[in-house]
Every structure is written in C-alpha cells, then in structure tokens.
Amino acid sequence: MNIQWFPGHMTKTRRLIEENLRLVDICIEIADARLIISSRSPLLSDLIKNKPQLLIINKSDIADDAVNKEWMQWFKERKQNALFVNSRDGGKLLNKVTDEIHKILAEKIKAKEEKGIVSKSVRAMVTGIPNVGKSTFINNISGRKSAKTGDRPGVTTGKQWITVPGIELLDTPGILSPKFLSETQGEHLAMSGAVRDAVFDTAELSCILLEFLRDNYSGLLCTRFKITDTADLKGYEIMEKICKSRGFIVRGGDFDYDRASAIILDEFRSAKIGRISLERPSDI
Structure with a gap:
C-alpha cells in the first residue's frame, strides 16, 4: 500500500x-x-x-x-x-x-x-x-x-x-520525510496515527494490520474481537468476522467495513487490543 x-x-x-x-x-x-x-x-x-x-x-x-x-x-x-x-x-x-x-x-x-x-x-x-x-x-x-x-x-x-x-x-511541530523509504514504513506510520486518515484507504490498511496481528498476535486479536479460527483467513475475512462479532451490519445485511476499519485502527492506537510492536531489531 x-x-x-x-x-x-x-x-x-x-x-x-x-x-x-x-x-x-x-x-x-x-x-x-x-x-x-x-x-x-x-x-x-x-x-x-x-x-x-x-x-x-x-x-x-x-x-x-x-x-x-x-x-x-x-x-x-x-x-x-x-x-x-x-x-x-x-x-x-x-x-x-x-x-x-x-x-x-x-x-x-x-x-x-x-x-x-x-x-x-x-x-x-x-x-x-x-x-x-x-x-x-x-x-x-x-x-x-x-x-x-x-x-x-x-x-x-x-x-x-x-x-x-x-x-x-x-x-517543535512533527516532521516526516518528503518520501517514505518503503511501503511498510508508510503503512506503519499510518497505523500509528502519524499520517492523517484522510490520506489513505482505512479499510485496506486495517486489513494489512489484521494480517500482521493474525501472524504475530493472534491471541490478542481473537480475545479482543471475540473471534476464532483466523489462521488461514485473509485480512478482509477477519474483518468480516469482526463485523459479525461487533454487530457492524448496515441496511440490507451488508458489513459496515468503514466502521470496522475505524474501530480496528482506533483500538490498535489506544492499545485496547493489547501491547503490540510492529517492528523489531531483526527488521533492520
């Protein structure tokens, strides 16, 4: 992304x-x-x-x-x-x-x-x-x-x-580089709230975050959102499970992806999901 x-x-x-x-x-x-x-x-x-x-x-x-x-x-x-x-x-x-x-x-x-x-x-x-x-x-x-x-x-x-x-x-005011070094850097900065949400697709970013949580913090992910069996799911499929669990359904029975995305990002940023690190020394 x-x-x-x-x-x-x-x-x-x-x-x-x-x-x-x-x-x-x-x-x-x-x-x-x-x-x-x-x-x-x-x-x-x-x-x-x-x-x-x-x-x-x-x-x-x-x-x-x-x-x-x-x-x-x-x-x-x-x-x-x-x-x-x-x-x-x-x-x-x-x-x-x-x-x-x-x-x-x-x-x-x-x-x-x-x-x-x-x-x-x-x-x-x-x-x-x-x-x-x-x-x-x-x-x-x-x-x-x-x-x-x-x-x-x-x-x-x-x-x-x-x-x-x-x-x-x-x-002093916050400052970023004119161009991010990688897509991952841009994604992680956006996940943390360093980049305005209006700049990117929150649903796409939330799916990327969910796949990271699936691979690294599956216990915290499942406990917070009261879901199970995420190991083989893609990000959007995990989001659909969260929509069902939280009742994020709009008229006609469709999933409310916008609301789910906002909640997922907010609960990561506020640590309601748990203590999570996106990067470690081995990533350098």
Missing part, C-alpha cells in the same frame, strides 16, 4: 528546526516504541546530526515488552543514547531525562565551568514525527499543560519554549 504525506507546513518546520539548532545544547528525538524504525525520520536525523542527541523511545508501556527488551539490547550494543519511557510518568520522567542529558553533556558542561561559565539549565529541542507524543512528553515532564496535545497529527504548529527544572525545552 503506497502512502505518502508531506503537507506544506512541514517545509516550514524544517526551516524552523534549522534556524533554531544554534540556540540549543542537545536535541531530544521522540520515537514510537511500537515502530522504532519507521518513526525515526531520515530527514530529521540529517537535520540534527551535528548536535548531541538523546533518543526517547515513547509509548513503551503499550509496546510488546519482549520486543522492548530486544531494542534495549540493540541500542546498548551500539552504545546509542536511548531512553525507554512512558510519557505519562510525570516527575519520574523529568529525573530520568535530566540525568541522561547531563551524562551526554558532561564534557561540554565541564569545559564551560573551567572557563567560568556556569549555566543553571541546558536548552533542548524536542523533535519527532507527528503524533508521537512530543507535547504529552513536555506536559508531563513539566507537570503542567504547557504544550497542545491531540490524538491527530499536526496539533503543534509552531515553536514553543517551556521551562522545567534544569532544562529549557523547545517544542
């Missing part, structure tokens, strides 16, 4: 990031634990490559715990700065992030102090794809509703500075 989405405001976001990099000490990139590969924009990686970086793996509480551990080991082996968090952790989250930032910037801070420059806080730019939880991360780390949040991409539309103990955070 070929999905592409790069609205005009993302070009503006690219310029905003480029223009403000000189103002910050470190870049915090937020990625989605369920799709760590797809949720890291190559465009963004290129923009911030010359700055110290901290990768925050958000939504780890709704990703498959076993897969989280695989990723932790993968990052550890490569000595990459990656912190797995649940953005709703509040005060604990602030301590984790502050400690990690000071570890990364230790040499820079020490060099400044030796020159007599003492700063009470560091400046960090918060970046990531749309709907990955950047604003929720900032609100929970600051303990107040400082940044706009929403369950759709594009809620944050301009830069916002938020001050928390020891850190000044610059929130």
Whole structure:
C-alpha cells in the first residue's frame, strides 16, 4: 500500500528546526516504541546530526515488552543514547531525562565551568514525527499543560519554549520525510496515527494490520474481537468476522467495513487490543 504525506507546513518546520539548532545544547528525538524504525525520520536525523542527541523511545508501556527488551539490547550494543519511557510518568520522567542529558553533556558542561561559565539549565529541542507524543512528553515532564496535545497529527504548529527544572525545552511541530523509504514504513506510520486518515484507504490498511496481528498476535486479536479460527483467513475475512462479532451490519445485511476499519485502527492506537510492536531489531 503506497502512502505518502508531506503537507506544506512541514517545509516550514524544517526551516524552523534549522534556524533554531544554534540556540540549543542537545536535541531530544521522540520515537514510537511500537515502530522504532519507521518513526525515526531520515530527514530529521540529517537535520540534527551535528548536535548531541538523546533518543526517547515513547509509548513503551503499550509496546510488546519482549520486543522492548530486544531494542534495549540493540541500542546498548551500539552504545546509542536511548531512553525507554512512558510519557505519562510525570516527575519520574523529568529525573530520568535530566540525568541522561547531563551524562551526554558532561564534557561540554565541564569545559564551560573551567572557563567560568556556569549555566543553571541546558536548552533542548524536542523533535519527532507527528503524533508521537512530543507535547504529552513536555506536559508531563513539566507537570503542567504547557504544550497542545491531540490524538491527530499536526496539533503543534509552531515553536514553543517551556521551562522545567534544569532544562529549557523547545517544542517543535512533527516532521516526516518528503518520501517514505518503503511501503511498510508508510503503512506503519499510518497505523500509528502519524499520517492523517484522510490520506489513505482505512479499510485496506486495517486489513494489512489484521494480517500482521493474525501472524504475530493472534491471541490478542481473537480475545479482543471475540473471534476464532483466523489462521488461514485473509485480512478482509477477519474483518468480516469482526463485523459479525461487533454487530457492524448496515441496511440490507451488508458489513459496515468503514466502521470496522475505524474501530480496528482506533483500538490498535489506544492499545485496547493489547501491547503490540510492529517492528523489531531483526527488521533492520
């Protein structure tokens, strides 16, 4: 399924990031634990490559715990700065992030102090794809509703500075690459809500998701939707079972595929189906 989405405001976001990099000490990139590969924009990686970086793996509480551990080991082996968090952790989250930032910037801070420059806080730019939880991360780390949040991409539309103990955070709008690297990346981003639903066929995408769940999380799939015997079924056949189970029938006895598709995507995104990861290190 070929999905592409790069609205005009993302070009503006690219310029905003480029223009403000000189103002910050470190870049915090937020990625989605369920799709760590797809949720890291190559465009963004290129923009911030010359700055110290901290990768925050958000939504780890709704990703498959076993897969989280695989990723932790993968990052550890490569000595990459990656912190797995649940953005709703509040005060604990602030301590984790502050400690990690000071570890990364230790040499820079020490060099400044030796020159007599003492700063009470560091400046960090918060970046990531749309709907990955950047604003929720900032609100929970600051303990107040400082940044706009929403369950759709594009809620944050301009830069916002938020001050928390020891850190000044610059929130930036979500940014994707002008062209996705593969069909799978586009599908996974759309499943997560990083791409507007109006851009793609939700029924087709839901069928792709159902086939993934059939192959990898059949127990969760069958339990949530109260269905059985999905092993040999195609995605649309599983959707028909869900329509029967949930009563998604329209006049004339036809299946309500639109309603079923919306529910399937919503219940994946909200983790009502269960803790699911779309990608693991072996997919690289």
